[in-house]
Amino acid sequence: MMELLDRSPAVNVEPAEYIRLLGYPRGWVLEGRALELADWARAWYAENGRPWIYARSADSFDLGDASIHIEGAEFTSERLRQTLQKAEAHGLILAAVCAGPEVEREARERWEDARPDEYFFLEVFGSAVVEYLITMTGARLCDWAENEQMAVLSHYSPGYPEWDIAEQPRFLKLLTGRQILPFTMDALESGALRPKKSLLAAFGVTRHTERLRRLTELVPCENCSLARCQYRRAPYRAQQTTYAVNNRALQRWAEERLSLTPRADGGVDALFRYDGTTCTNVGRPLAFHYNLTLGPREEGFPIRQQRCEPAPSDEGHTYMCEYIRDGRRMLDEIAGEKPLLGRPLNDVLSWPRSSSAAGCYCEPGSREHKWGLVLETVHYALARAAHRDRS
Numbered sequence: 458m459m460e461l462l463d464r465s466p467a468v469n470v471e472p473a474e475y476i477r478l479l480g481y482p483r484g485w486v487l488e489g490r491a492l493e494l495a496d497w498a499r500a501w502y503a504e505n506g507r508p509w510i511y512a513r514s515a516d517s518f519d520l521g522d523a524s525i526h527i528e529g530a531e532f533t534s535e536r537l538r539q540t541l542q543k544a545e546a547h548g549l550i551l552a553a554v555c556a557g558p559e560v561e562r563e564a565r566e567r568w569e570d571a572r573p574d575e576y577f578f579l580e581v582f583g584s585a586v587v588e589y590l591i592t593m594t595g596a597r598l599c600d601w602a603e604n605e606q607m608a609v610l611s612h613y614s615p616g617y618p619e620w621d622i623a624e625q626p627r628f629l630k631l632l633t634g635r636q637i638l639p640f641t642m643d644a645l646e647s648g649a650l651r652p653k654k655s656l657l658a659a660f661g662v663t664r665h666t667e668r669l670r671r672l673t674e675l676v677p678c679e680n681c682s683l684a685r686c687q688y689r690r691a692p693y694r695a696q697q698t699t700y701a702v703n704n705r706a707l708q709r710w711a712e713e714r715l716s717l718t719p720r721a722d723g724g725v726d727a728l729f730r731y732d733g734t735t736c737t738n739v740g741r742p743l744a745f746h747y748n749l750t751l752g753p754r755e756e757g758f759p760i761r762q763q764r765c766e767p768a769p770s771d772e773g774h775t776y777m778c779e780y781i782r783d784g785r786r787m788l789d790e791i792a793g794e795k796p797l798l799g800r801p802l803n804d805v806l807s808w809p810r811s812s813s814a815a816g817c818y819c820e821p822g823s824r825e826h827k828w829g830l831v832l833e834t835v836h837y838a839l840a841r842a843a844h845r846d847r848s
């Protein structure tokens with residue numbers, strides 16, 4: 458049985474990690490106003506943040522054909538199930554880390570005070586703290602496990618791919634059923650945690666350490682920046698921005714379908730043209746325009762306006778089934794859908810969205826999927842432009 462409770466863990470977020478989460482390309486060096494804001498957010502958190510971590514061994518777990526039972530509660534994550542199976546894990550550690558409610562509260566106040574740049578840098582610093590806390594929790598578990606001739610596997614969390622975030626409340630209940638957490642943490646019906654800057658995770662534990670020498674993807678070392686770890690099984694690979702869409706497609710779309718126009722206020726106007734076909738009516742070509750107005754980079758490119766509508770002179774959209782049923786209603790719905798409005802563009806990287814890839818616009822899921830493609834393409838193009846400016 459292992460149990461770990463730290464009510465005030467040290468926090469030392471790596472500058473490179475913070476810069477990555479801010480949405481800058483690898484190797485970027487902050488300067489000017491951005492550096493000032495980053496230093497301010499770090500100093501604010503050092504003085505006011507109240508992080509904590511908690512972890513304990515699960516009393517029992519077993520793997521079903523398609524699910525995992527932890528202390529009798531059922532969870533469905535094929536990715537976690539396979540990781541535990543491949544590593545022949547015999548134990549599981551349940552963990553919660555939290556950057557505290559203060560950072561979220563302060564960020565919200567800055568936003569309400571019309572200081573969006575301060576909001577953005579503080580908000581992202583809170584996310585960086587959560588990543589740091591889970592990494593350091595993993596490192597402490599590694600230290601414990603190595604002394605017991607065992608190894609800890611990469612953590613996995615509700616909300617990650619192949620683990621429905623709706624299972625988060627059940628996971629939290631498991632943790633709180635035994636131990637009163639040091640500070641309040643709730644899971645909403647949607648699965649989101651409160652405080653928002655928190656993470657729940659499961660770490661597998663195995664005695665088959667020799668297997669991990671071959672299966673290095675099962676251990677967290679590639680994602681662990683701990684510089685002088687004596688137990689390291691794989692070299693650290695600094696993380697790159699990961700998009701849901703593959704980079705070659707993003708590059709092609711950025712070149713062929715997207716135009717970016719700088720604005721006088723430091724922001725950017727973006728126009729993306731989507732070319733698709735209707736699913737019925739012998740696949741008629743259709744084209745939609747996506748117009749975006751983004752705020753300045755220093756504020757994290759907040760999405761200030763967004764709109765999707767048929768491209769001028771496009772007739773293909775009139776052959777979609779929903780358009781034939783009620784064209785006006787359909788176009789109003791499309792124009793009214795503004796996912797991530799008001800949020801930094803970077804949020805598209807963690808936006809859980811529909812994967813419906815239908816070419817038409819009849820279903821809300823396929824429209825949401827297309828907004829994801831558009832926002833990722835814009836993110837990709839801006840990150841590349843920033844990289845070019847820098848080099």
Ligand code: SF4
Nearest residue numbers: 596599678681686688
């Ligand atoms: S480098 Fe690997 S073994 Fe060392 S603390 Fe990080 S994850 Fe654990």
